[in-house]
Amino acid sequence: MKAFIDYILKFGNLNHHQIDLISSKATELSLSKDAYFSEAGKIARQVGFIVAGVLRVCYYNNKGEEITKYFIEENNLVVDLESFDNQIPSSSYVQAVTDCTVLTFSRHDWQDLLNTIVGWDAIVHKIISKALLQKVDRRSPLVSEDATTRYLSFLEKFPTIANRVPLSYLASYLGITQSSLSRIRKNIR
Incomplete structure (x- = not known):
């Protein structure tokens, strides 16, 4: 409370x-x-x-x-x-x-x-x-940014959420496929 x-x-x-x-x-x-x-x-x-x-x-x-x-x-x-x-x-x-x-x-x-x-x-x-x-x-940046930029922006704005939600939900939020998100995550490590 x-x-x-x-x-x-x-x-x-x-x-x-x-x-x-x-x-x-x-x-x-x-x-x-x-x-x-x-x-x-x-x-x-x-x-x-x-x-x-x-x-x-x-x-x-x-x-x-x-x-x-x-x-x-x-x-x-x-x-x-x-x-x-x-x-x-x-x-x-x-x-x-x-x-x-x-x-x-x-x-x-x-x-x-x-x-x-x-x-x-x-x-x-x-x-x-x-x-x-x-x-x-x-929502606004999701329309104009490429997928990698959207993902990096998400990590910056919501650092505590990314590791707590399933990849499928995160990919859906970002407007990309789960395989694209996996590829993006692999490339930025």
Whole structure:
């Protein structure tokens, strides 16, 4: 819980009573590797904060190929925001790549925090804005760079993730085949 409180305090101030209220709403969830935090076709019902582990957001394209959109590691929120906010079925899966520990908040409890804590909405807005900027920063270079540069950029930006995720997921994220990724890794050693 301390990691989550430290995280949200980077985005705004809260008093002890507010922190206690937030703590009382959190539930710890253990996800086994390959388990889903949320699934395509279902409405996202919770917001999570990753205490330990790596999750990935993925979908299936029109050819039935699994595509990894991005990875989320410790000390980040995880939610399919469009599905959660608008109560519509998700188009993506959020899957544990490693065994994970996630603090979760139900939709009801999250709304309760928004309605009870003055300034909580501003904190949440700042967190969402930061996450959207990170998402754009992650995806933009993938369009214009060659495969080797994309891989090296990934290693630079996410040094703790590369050795924790299967090569197939990483290749999918980079938009290359697994054999191409193996060749790139072999050439840069």
